[in-house]
Amino acid sequence: MPLPVTIADDSTLSRKLIARSLPEEWKPSITHATNGREALEAYRAGKADLLLLDLNMPEMDGYQVMETLRTEGLHAFVIVVSADIQPRAQERALALGAMAFVNKPLDAFQLNGVLKDFGLL
Amino acid sequence: MTVDQLSPEHSDALQEVVNIGMGQAGDALARLLDTFVSLSIPRIRMVELDGIMDVLHQMVGREDRVSAIRQAFFPRLRGEAIVLFPEHRMQGVAMLMGYDLAPDTQQQQEILLDIANILVGSVLNGITQSLGTDLGFSPPSLLASDVPVERVIDTGSVEWRHVLLVEVNFSLDEHSFRSHMLLLMAEEALVPLREVLDHLMEAL
Numbered sequence: 001m002p003l004p005v006t007i008a009d010d011s012t013l014s015r016k017l018i019a020r021s022l023p024e025e026w027k028p029s030i031t032h033a034t035n036g037r038e039a040l041e042a043y044r045a046g047k048a049d050l051l052l053l054d055l056n057m058p059e060m061d062g063y064q065v066m067e068t069l070r071t072e073g074l075h076a077f078v079i080v081v082s083a084d085i086q087p088r089a090q091e092r093a094l095a096l097g098a099m100a101f102v103n104k105p106l107d108a109f110q111l112n113g114v115l116k117d118f119g120l121l
Numbered sequence: 122m123t124v125d126q127l128s129p130e131h132s133d134a135l136q137e138v139v140n141i142g143m144g145q146a147g148d149a150l151a152r153l154l155d156t157f158v159s160l161s162i163p164r165i166r167m168v169e170l171d172g173i174m175d176v177l178h179q180m181v182g183r184e185d186r187v188s189a190i191r192q193a194f195f196p197r198l199r200g201e202a203i204v205l206f207p208e209h210r211m212q213g214v215a216m217l218m219g220y221d222l223a224p225d226t227q228q229q230q231e232i233l234l235d236i237a238n239i240l241v242g243s244v245l246n247g248i249t250q251s252l253g254t255d256l257g258f259s260p261p262s263l264l265a266s267d268v269p270v271e272r273v274i275d276t277g278s279v280e281w282r283h284v285l286l287v288e289v290n291f292s293l294d295e296h297s298f299r300s301h302m303l304l305l306m307a308e309e310a311l312v313p314l315r316e317v318l319d320h321l322m323e324a325l
Binding site: 084 | 130133134136137140141143144145147148151157158160161162250251321322325
């Protein structure tokens with residue numbers, strides 16, 4: 001069974017770019033979420049063992065998603081994919097439980113390196 | 122040419138391209154001021170020039186006085202970047218720039234020119250990288266100083282009837298500072314813009 005993956009990003013272009021960077025065999029198990037609320041719904045539906053999470057989203061941002069996961073004791077493997085490349089954004093995301101932080105514009109090689117580092121590939 | 126030539130897909134792609142440029146701008150500003158910069162979600166829309174005052178009022182508030190810096194960009198994508206700074210929020214950023222006392226008018230303008238140059242340069246560089254098209258830009262110049270917001274843009278002197286408006290906002294978490302950036306592009310810039318966005322989307 002491929003890993004259930006959710007890509008949470010308000011940009012269609014960005015979600016497509018991220019999806020294209022993932023292994024071909026994962027494609028059927030990828031869910032798209034356009035904001036943090038949808039990302040949490042996907043998680044609760046068992047579709048987000050791996051959550052590729054943008055930070056800057058409408059309705060509910062990536063930080064709020066991670067806060068909710070932590071408050072409710074939920075365990076998703078979160079990799080933040082964000083254009084907010086400030087060191088403090090990275091620190092804040094990691095402190096909230098993100099396992100890794102990948103900068104936009106997305107480098108597929110870097111994302112795959114992170115997935116390999118954590119034994120997901 | 123009609124104003125709806127930027128499809129929802131084009132708008133989405135442009136929003137993400139601007140988002141990436143904005144992230145780089147936020148990082149550059151954060152490094153300059155040694156503080157965390159909150160970034161808005163970029164907003165893309167076509168507006169009629171006549172309606173631009175309403176947009177400015179929504180952004181900065183009807184009562185606020187602002188200073189504004191402009192930079193033109195060109196050649197393939199041609200337009201104007203305008204950075205607005207609400208006047209009453211100037212003190213916080215002056216402190217971050219190392220001024221103990223309230224800066225005088227000239228110092229204040231230098232601060233604004235520096236910040237605008239960083240924001241515009243980073244956003245446009247981000248766009249350039251994502252779209253793979255070269256952009257040049259003029260040095261920043263003072264467009265307006267401490268004026269009511271409706272006096273920033275003299276709509277009578279602008280030849281365009283519709284403009285593509287790209288709006289991004291930066292604010293500093295711990296300080297009362299906010300700035301707004303508008304990228305205004307004329308209708309004629311929509312054709313090359315659509316081409317470069319198509320090229321980006323075709324790669325998917």
